[in-house]
Every structure is written in C-alpha cells, then in structure tokens.
Amino acid sequence: MKDTMKIYKAHLIFTPERSRFEVMENGYIAVENGRVQAVASNLAQLGATEADVTDFGDCLLIPAMNDMHVHAPQYRNLGLAMDLELLPWLDNYTFPEESKFADTAYAERMYRRFVYDLWRQGTMRAVCFATVHLESTRLLMRLFQEAGMGAWVGKVNMNRNCPEALCESVEDAASGIEALVSEFADKDALVRPIVTPRFVPSCTPDMLRMCGQMAQRYGLPVQSHLSENTGEIAWVRELEPESRSYGDAYNRYGLFGQTPTIMAHCVWTDGEELELMQRNGVMVAHCPTSNLNLSSGMAPIRTFLEKGIRVGLGSDISAGHSLSLFRTMVYAIQVSKMHFQRDHSKPFLTLSEAFWLATKSAGSFFGQVGSFEPGYEFDALVIDDHDLNHDNYSLAERLERFIYLGDDRQIVRRFCRGREIHLA
Amino acid sequence: MKDTMKIYKAHLIFTPERSRFEVMENGYIAVENGRVQAVASNLAQLGATEADVTDFGDCLLIPAMNDMHVHAPQYRNLGLAMDLELLPWLDNYTFPEESKFADTAYAERMYRRFVYDLWRQGTMRAVCFATVHLESTRLLMRLFQEAGMGAWVGKVNMNRNCPEALCESVEDAASGIEALVSEFADKDALVRPIVTPRFVPSCTPDMLRMCGQMAQRYGLPVQSHLSENTGEIAWVRELEPESRSYGDAYNRYGLFGQTPTIMAHCVWTDGEELELMQRNGVMVAHCPTSNLNLSSGMAPIRTFLEKGIRVGLGSDISAGHSLSLFRTMVYAIQVSKMHFQRDHSKPFLTLSEAFWLATKSAGSFFGQVGSFEPGYEFDALVIDDHDLNHDNYSLAERLERFIYLGDDRQIVRRFCRGREIHLA
Numbered sequence: 091m092k093d094t095m096k097i098y099k100a101h102l103i104f105t106p107e108r109s110r111f112e113v114m115e116n117g118y119i120a121v122e123n124g125r126v127q128a129v130a131s132n133l134a135q136l137g138a139t140e141a142d143v144t145d146f147g148d149c150l151l152i153p154a155m156n157d158m159h160v161h162a163p164q165y166r167n168l169g170l171a172m173d174l175e176l177l178p179w180l181d182n183y184t185f186p187e188e189s190k191f192a193d194t195a196y197a198e199r200m201y202r203r204f205v206y207d208l209w210r211q212g213t214m215r216a217v218c219f220a221t222v223h224l225e226s227t228r229l230l231m232r233l234f235q236e237a238g239m240g241a242w243v244g245k246v247n248m249n250r251n252c253p254e255a256l257c258e259s260v261e262d263a264a265s266g267i268e269a270l271v272s273e274f275a276d277k278d279a280l281v282r283p284i285v286t287p288r289f290v291p292s293c294t295p296d297m298l299r300m301c302g303q304m305a306q307r308y309g310l311p312v313q314s315h316l317s318e319n320t321g322e323i324a325w326v327r328e329l330e331p332e333s334r335s336y337g338d339a340y341n342r343y344g345l346f347g348q349t350p351t352i353m354a355h356c357v358w359t360d361g362e363e364l365e366l367m368q369r370n371g372v373m374v375a376h377c378p379t380s381n382l383n384l385s386s387g388m389a390p391i392r393t394f395l396e397k398g399i400r401v402g403l404g405s406d407i408s409a410g411h412s413l414s415l416f417r418t419m420v421y422a423i424q425v426s427k428m429h430f431q432r433d434h435s436k437p438f439l440t441l442s443e444a445f446w447l448a449t450k451s452a453g454s455f456f457g458q459v460g461s462f463e464p465g466y467e468f469d470a471l472v473i474d475d476h477d478l479n480h481d482n483y484s485l486a487e488r489l490e491r492f493i494y495l496g497d498d499r500q501i502v503r504r505f506c507r508g509r510e511i512h513l514a
Numbered sequence: 515m516k517d518t519m520k521i522y523k524a525h526l527i528f529t530p531e532r533s534r535f536e537v538m539e540n541g542y543i544a545v546e547n548g549r550v551q552a553v554a555s556n557l558a559q560l561g562a563t564e565a566d567v568t569d570f571g572d573c574l575l576i577p578a579m580n581d582m583h584v585h586a587p588q589y590r591n592l593g594l595a596m597d598l599e600l601l602p603w604l605d606n607y608t609f610p611e612e613s614k615f616a617d618t619a620y621a622e623r624m625y626r627r628f629v630y631d632l633w634r635q636g637t638m639r640a641v642c643f644a645t646v647h648l649e650s651t652r653l654l655m656r657l658f659q660e661a662g663m664g665a666w667v668g669k670v671n672m673n674r675n676c677p678e679a680l681c682e683s684v685e686d687a688a689s690g691i692e693a694l695v696s697e698f699a700d701k702d703a704l705v706r707p708i709v710t711p712r713f714v715p716s717c718t719p720d721m722l723r724m725c726g727q728m729a730q731r732y733g734l735p736v737q738s739h740l741s742e743n744t745g746e747i748a749w750v751r752e753l754e755p756e757s758r759s760y761g762d763a764y765n766r767y768g769l770f771g772q773t774p775t776i777m778a779h780c781v782w783t784d785g786e787e788l789e790l791m792q793r794n795g796v797m798v799a800h801c802p803t804s805n806l807n808l809s810s811g812m813a814p815i816r817t818f819l820e821k822g823i824r825v826g827l828g829s830d831i832s833a834g835h836s837l838s839l840f841r842t843m844v845y846a847i848q849v850s851k852m853h854f855q856r857d858h859s860k861p862f863l864t865l866s867e868a869f870w871l872a873t874k875s876a877g878s879f880f881g882q883v884g885s886f887e888p889g890y891e892f893d894a895l896v897i898d899d900h901d902l903n904h905d906n907y908s909l910a911e912r913l914e915r916f917i918y919l920g921d922d923r924q925i926v927r928r929f930c931r932g933r934e935i936h937l938a
Contacts, residue, residue, distance in 0.1 A: 166905055169918030172847065173864045203904065382848040385855040385862065411844070411918040420835070423596065424806040428852065431809040438809065440597045480627065481590055494593030494835040497921060 095122045096508070097136060097143045100151035100472065101485050102129060104462045108395075108446035112462075113485050118143065119151065121468040124508030129462055146472050146503075150489060153460050154214035154469040154504060155415035156452035159313070159354040159375035159404025161219045162230055162243075163188050163197070165204040167408040176319065176384055184408070188221045188246075189255040197226030198233075205233045209513045210498045211414045214469045214506040215240035215456050217313055217352060217375065217404075219286055222246050222258050224266045231274060234281045238511050240456055240469075244286025244313055245270060249297050252288075260296045267304045280507060282310075285349075289315040290326045290339050302344025311455075312345050313375075316353035316363075319386045323358055335363035337372070347372045352455060354404055355380075356394070357387040364397065373400040373455060376447070378421040380406035388429050391422065392436040395443075402452025403444075416493045419444035441490055472503035519546045520932075521560060521567045524575035524896065525909050526553060528886045532819075532870035536886075537909050542567065543575065545892040548932030553886055570896050570927075574913060577884050578638035578893040578928060579839035580876035583737070583778040583799035583828025585643045586654055586667075587612050587621070589628040591832040600743065600808055608832070612645045612670075613679040621650030622657075629657045633937045634922045635838045638893045638930040639664035639880050641737055641776060641799065641828075643710055646670050646682050648690045655698060658705045662935050664880055664893075668710025668737055669694060673721050676712075684720050691728045704931060706734075709773075713739040714750045714763050726768025735879075736769050737799075740777035740787075743810045747782055759787035761796070771796045776879060778828055779804075780818070781811040788821065797824040797879060800871065802845040804830035812853050815846070816860040819867075826876025827868075840917045843868035865914055896927035 102117040120127040120136050130136050133143070164184060171183045191197045208216060218241055220227035227245040234241040247263040248256060258266075270283040285305040287293045293301070305312050317323055317336050326336045333339035337359065340346040346353075347370025354375040359367065367374070376389050394401050403418045404410070410418070419441075426438040439447075453460020459467050475492050478500065483491065492500055504511045526541040544551040544560050554560050557567070588608060595607045615621045632640060642665055644651035651669040658665040671687040672680060682690075694707040709729040711717045717725070729736050741747055741760050750760045757763035761783065764770040770777075771794025778799040783791065791798070800813055818825050827842045828834070834842070843865075850862040863871075877884020883891050899916045902924065907915065916924055928935045 169902075169915040170907075170911055172914065172918065382851060385851040387855055388852075427806060427809040428812075431811055478593075483594075487594055490596065491593040494596065 092122065095120055095127065097121075097138050098146060098151060099143050100146035100149050102462060103150055103152050103485065103489050105442050105446040105450055106461055106463055108443045108451065109440070111442050111445070111486055111489070115485060119462055121508050124467055126462050126464055126466045126468050128464055148476070149502070150473040150475065150485070150492070152471050152473060152489070153449040153453070153462065154471050154506065155212050155448050156402060156456065156460060157208065157213045157216040157405050157413070157415055158352060158402035158452050158455065159377055159406050160216050160413070161407060162201060162204050163191050163221045164408035165200050165207070169411045170408065172383055172411065185253050185256060189253065191221040191223045191226040192255070194225050194229055197223070197229055201226070201230045201233050205237055205239065206513050207413050209237065209239065209504060209511060210501075212471045212498070212501045212504060213413065213415055214504060214511065215453070215459060217242045217284065217455065219244050219246055219313070222248060222256050224269060228270065228273065231270070231281050231283070237513055238280070238509055239506050240280040240459075242282055242284040242311060242313070242455075244284045246286050246288050247297055247301055248288040248292040250292055250294050252292050260300050263297060264300050264304060271308045271310070285310050285312045285345070287314050287345065289322075290336065291322065291329060295343070298340070298343035298345060302348065305349045306344055309349060311350040311352070313352045313354070314340065314345065316340070316356050317358040318355035319384070320358060335361070335366065337363040337366050341366060341370065346370050350455065352402070354406065355386065355389065357381055357389045360390070364393070368397050368399055371400075373402065375404040376401050376422060377404040377406035377410055378425040379411060379418055380404075380409035381425065382421065383411060384409050388425050390429070390436070391426055391439065392429070400451060400454060401447055402455065403448045414497065415448045416496065419448055419493055422447065441493065445493070468505055468508040470505040471501050473500050474502045475500045516546065519544055519551065521545075521562050522570060522575060523567050524570035524573050526886060527574055527576050527909065527913050529866050529870040529874055530885055530887055532867045532875065533864075535866050535869070535910055535913070539909060543886055545932050548891055550886050550888055550890045550892050552888055572900070573926070574897040574899065574909070574916070576895050576897060576913070577873040577877070577886065578895050578930065579636050579872050580826060580880065580884060581632065581637045581640040581829050581837070581839055582776060582826035582876050582879065583801055583830050584640050584837070585831060586625060586628050587615050587645045588832035589624050589631070593835045594832065596807055596835065609677045609680060613677065615645040615647045615650040616679070618649050618653055621647070621653055625650070625654045625657050629661055629663065630937050631837050633661065633663065633928060633935060634925075636895045636922070636925045636928060637837065637839055638928060638935065639877070639883060641666045641708065641879065643668050643670055643737070646672060646680050648693060652694065652697065655694070655705050655707070661937055662704070662933050663930050664704040664883075666706055666708040666735060666737070666879075668708045670710050670712050671721055671725055672712040672716035674716055674718050676716050684724050687721060688724050688728060695732045695734070709734045709736045709769070711738050711769065714760065715746065715753060719767070722764070722767035722769060726772065729773045730768055733773060735774040735776070737776045737778070738764065738769065740764070740780050741782040742779035743808070744782060759785070759790065761787035761790050765790060765794065770794055774879065776826070778830065779810065779813065781805055781813045784814070788817070792821045792823055795824075797826065799828040800825050800846060801828040801830035801834055802849040803835060803842055804833035805849065806845065807835060808833050812849050814853070814860070815850055815863065816853070824875060824878060825871055826879065827872045838921065839872045840920065843872055843917055846871065865917065869917070892929055892932040894929040895925050897924050898926045899924045
C-alpha cells in the first residue's frame, strides 16, 4: 500500500444508483489524493493490513451533503417571520438584512456562523447566493477556503425592483464578476465563483445579457431562481413579453444551460419550459422546505427524474428554516407524497432516491462528488448513532432513523476532498 | 406570601387567545397547589421579595406540550419503513411490533424509553394508545405515574381485521376496561384510562357498543381514529352501511361526544360528519406529520377552528416520525400553507395559532392546562436558547427560532402540575 493512501473502516452506505442503497457492513474504503481508490469488504483486496486502518467502529460512513441553493446572508433570519407572505417578507426581512452586508465586519460575523453551521449539519459543498457586495462575497469565499469546504459562490447581480442600497450598475456588476474570476482563477479549487442574476424581475435585459456574456467568456456556471410561484411567473411574463416561458427569458440571454446551470425551485415548470430544461441540461435545485414555508406549491420532481433532468436539494435558507439536508430529504419525500396523494401516476420519492438527490445527483454539479465509487472525491460523514440504535436495527434502518430522527449530534467526523474538516 | 407558594422569574410567553402571544419580559409567575396563582411584572404585586424567587435568568418560560394522539408501543418503529404505504406498513411493522407487548419485560423496556423521550421533548401530557394487552397497558400507566406526567392511556380494543395475536373477545375487552377503571379510580389523578376502540374497521358492532356503554357507565373519555384516508372511509361505508358517515358510525354506539371524545386525523371530514362533530363537541387530534408521511391528505384545520371545533396536535408516532410537538407545530403551519396555496379563503395557521393548538387548546382535554392564566395547572418548560440567540432578537423572535430551529437541547427544565419532573 502507498504511504499516501488512507484506509477507513466503517459500515459504508451510499447510492451508486438512485433506486437502492449500497450497504457494506464493516467495509473498507481506500482514499488517495482526495479520491476514493477502492471500496472492499476485506483488507487483502486493498493490499493493506490492520495497522493502516482508521477504524470508525460501529459508525456509519456516508457521503457528505451538497446544498444546491442557499442564501448565505439570510443566516440571521433563519426561523424568523414565517407568518409573512413573500413580498412583506422580502421587504421587511430579507432586503434589510442583505443591505447590512455592505459592512464587512458584520458580514464576517454572520458568514463565519453560516459556514460553521453548514459544517455542523454535514454539508461539505454548497451553491451559494451572497449579496451584491463584492467585498463581503470575497470574504465568504475566503471563509470557505479557510475551512477547506467546497462552494460555488455568487455575488448577486440585481438592478431593478429592489431597494436602492442593493442596486448596482451593469458595469459594477461586470467588474465584480471579473474581480472574482481573477482572484479565484484555479479551476480545480474547491471554491469558485458562479454567475448569479438574482432572478428576472430584479435584472434588466442589459444586466441579464452581461451575465450571460460573462458566463460564456469565463466558462462560469450560472444559478438563479425559476418558476417559484404563480405571481412571479405572471410578473416575468409582463417584464419579458417576448419570452415563451420564464425559462426562455434566461435562455435568450445565454443563462439557461449554455454553461452549467442550476435553477432553484421550478415548482411550476411544465410544457415548453420543461422541454427547454431537458434539452439544455439545466439542473434543478429542489427546495421543498422553502416551498412549504412560502406556500409556493409542489415541484414535479418525479417528472424531472423521468425526463432525465438532474435534481439536487437546497435548504434555501431563510425561506427554508434549516441548513440540514437530512431534514430537507424528509421534506422532499413528504412533498412527493402529497403529490402522489393527488396523482397516483407519480410515485413518491423513496429514501434512497432522496439520499441520492442530496449526494450523488447534487454532487455532479461539483465534478465526481457524492458517492464512494472509485474516482469520486472523498466527501464523507461519520455517523455515530448509538443513541438512536437501542434495538436490533439493520444498517439500512439505522440510516433511515438517523435521517428522520437524527441531527448534528450524530455527525462526529466530516471529510471534504479527502481531508478531515475541523471547525469550532 | 404563603410558604407553599413558589415564584419563578423568566421571560413568560403563552397564548391566552389563539391570535397572539402574551409576552412578559422578566415576568414573575406564582404557583400554589400546582396551579398558577398570578402572573406579574413585579414582585410587589405578588407580595413577595427577591428571596422567594427562583430566577431562570434570560430563559423563556412557556407552557409545556400536550400530545393528543400517540401510539406508545410504536416507539421502536420511529423513523422506520417510511417507503411503505399504509397496509404493508401495518402488516409488516405496526402489528408485529404491537404483538410483542404481550411480553411485559419488552413492554417495560420500550415504554420507559417512550416516556423518557416524551419528557425529553417537553411533552408533559399525552393521550396515548397502548396495545390490547392489559398488563403492559397498566405498566405504561404506572410509568407515567412514576414520572409525574399526565396521560389518558387507552388499552386498545379490537376484534376484527387484525392479526390473531391482537384480537380479543368483547368480554375480555370489557373486563380490561373495568380493571383499569378500578385501579386508576381517582378522577383528579394525572394518569387515567380512556376508552379506545382502535377504529371502526377493527371493531365489530358488539365491540363498539360495549365501548360506548363503558364510556357512559364510568364517565370515561373516548379516543379513536376518524376519516384518515379515502380508502379507509370507503371501507367503513361497507362495514357500517347504515351510518350516514364514518363519524356517525361512532355516534350510533355512543362514541362520538356522549363523553369527552377526541378523534385523530379527520383529514376528510366534511358535510354531515363535520356538523355532527360540531354539534357533539368532538375534539380533533391533528397529526400533520403523520398525514404527510402516509400521504393521507390535508386536514381542514381552519374550517374546524371557524366552526368552533376544538383541535389539538398529535405526534402520531410512528406514522409521525418525531415526538417533538414543536416539530409538529411547524408541520401544522406548513400543511395549512399548502391548503392556503390551493384555497386562499382558508388563511394558514400563524405561529401563535399553532402554539395555542399544542398548549391551551389541547390542554383543555386535561382540564385547565396549557396556559399561564390564573387557575391553570402549572405545566411549563424552561427554554435556554442562548446558542440560538446570537444577535439582537426579540423575545417573540427567540420563541419562533426555538420552535423552528431548536430541539430538546434548549429545554432545560420541565414542570407538570407544579412539580419539576426529572427523568434520566
């Protein structure tokens, strides 16, 4: 065995395919250069001896979580103002809070807590919205770097239908993107910029056009919001009358799959928009907690999966009220069951499917992330569930109980790209 | 001040009315003989001095939780088999597990964990289903007594459409009820028996008739399941063709408000059944988590409230996956928002409404329980939320964040009927 290789022993559970868990009792996983070399049921297969092994005993070892849609600056507002509807919530909570991020000292205080809490909940990669502020966005990226965690981070672009303090010119938006591209230039780095027009209603055509150009010039991915609620869709129809759908409005500006693209929500996506997503390979960040809290509706996840559209899960704080992707999996299953209750032709999500959404499916936006197959980056969580495991439960049942009943107390070690991540 | 009086100081939050929180910063609450004597903003009003006060510092003090529908013997199955639909779930998980409670040693091990976990989650009163087994039901009641917590506990009655091992004769069912009535005879005690026909499909007319007679003879309350899903309702129509509704089937046997009655679910209750519930004063145990997990549908809680039908919240483990009533409140709000999204004439539940459902509204089934108004039994939780309170949050915001983000870690002291409850 090579000196640079590490071998971990635990009960391994992961989802190479979405329809089933791969469960290996007392399995071994060999990691080299941040990637899984092999998984084996005995050491001889790995050409190694017990002395080489880090033994996690009776713990479960699972891929770490990937949060595909999260508003970092809304961390303070987690669990607040849930009685409000979308517009007063934006005006009284979200926008005033985001405005505070002009102050980098405030930003540092909140972003440190945010990154810590992501870590605590077992999320090792995230696709984040920051704010329009360049300095604090840079600071968030450096905090992720410092932690050793992975993130696509977007300095938000917006120049209409928003408070003065959060508006910027197209020129400032462009130079902001270029500043981050030049500072975070390493394409293999864990932390990278992503082009982030907030959503069509808050970006003029000039802004959207510039965003599309930047994405293509620098090969940057794109994130935004799509078809979250019916009022928003009607508004986009007014603002972009020539577009055939909300998705088409992005598409016309080169922001819909021309580079890797992830769209949050897609609750009401159907017809031409659905076909365009499928054709352009646009990925969905499904945020069931947020959709429930904001009465948005139920996204047609089974339809997306049937059509081969990629889907990941997003916490969408602070419309979602928890950074835990395990909590989000449960919500994804529950919302799919409500869908199923109305339309029995759409089977609800199984546990392995929800797990796969948050690991291997979501991880594909970061490269080979989210599984323990050879070649995958080793992003992993060690789960010590002895407090939940008071009877003769099977390994699959232990994982299910952890997902439904557990929390950060059972997550005892965390790895990203092969490195153990310690925060405090 | 009398020697027998106790005075606690904390930030008091409770819901005398469902539409708003009563918030008293650094308030005092005087408790005597297990009941609230008075709430005051200064000690002089209570004729007391600082020396008399137990000071909870910056903690919140709130009424404890009341779980209005919970299957105690399903505790082991919490968070299991959520991919199954109702019937295979009953046949492969629920009934086999309940059969184990013929063994009182097994029952003691599981019921101890169950009572401990209720306590841990801040639930001081519960309306419980046990199993058909008299000995283990008695044991559960003694465990509640030993803990000092409040419970209506039902030895389940069932004699058709269930596994042999869980069937009993009407005579055995009747003598079981009488045994518990004579053993737990004190009408003021915290732990009392409740008549518990499982549901119409598992009870013959003879069994239902006997249950109704027992309830009236001994002045016992009644609990059962009602209109949980459409398949079940069609089945009841077949089994009881002369009844005008599922609810009417209970009513014909004296099990629908002839004594205080609580029915779990009521997801599909409308028309005549709704009117009958209203007329007979039948209470609803709303179990939104369970309704989501089993694809049952969305109970029309706003309609119930508008008609003056009393409603409480139930965890309904193990169809629900958490004993936390705080988690259940969030689900109740979210389900009501899905309802609202489809029908804007039914406003969603606000936070104070959900809190009121789990405290004062539910508590009315136990007497004067669930509020801090004078005369109410002092059931309370001390919430130390310093880990969630990292910025300048208001007291109402702190409570909202605890409900949405918190868990048992923030619940640091628990009181039932004036007595502090310690379990371990």
